[in-house]
Amino acid sequence: MNEILRRTLLFDFYGELLTAHQQEVYQEVVFNDVSFSELADRENVSRQSIHELVRKCDRALEAYEEKMHLLERFECIRKNVHEIRQVLEKNGEDPEADKDMIFKITDRILKEL
Secondary structure (H helix, E strand, O other): OOHHHHHHHHHHHHHHHOOHHHHHHHHHHHHOOOOHHHHHHHHOOOHHHHHHHHHHHHHHHHHHHHHHOHHHHHHHHHHHHHHHHHHHHOOOOOHHHHHHHHHHHHHHHHHHO
16 A cells, blocks of 8 residues: 555544544645645744654654554455455356355455455
């Protein structure tokens, strides 16, 4: 998974656990592509303080993932749903086998929840 997508998903899952100020700064830098210098000027702080705050947020988001594994579960469920779609799209010669496969995949999804 590329870094931007991972950061986006981590923020989607855990962003509310950051302070309001951390959320604002992180969104400006990561999602709105505002430079550290530009944001530092706006916030009347040093570029280094913005940089450190973003790094702190990245570490916090990764730490939440290490404890709660929401992104890992999401990826697993997404993979399983993709498998179900493949079974449904192939218009199988053996509908009963396809049905059994879909039940197995949905059982894996339910175990993840």
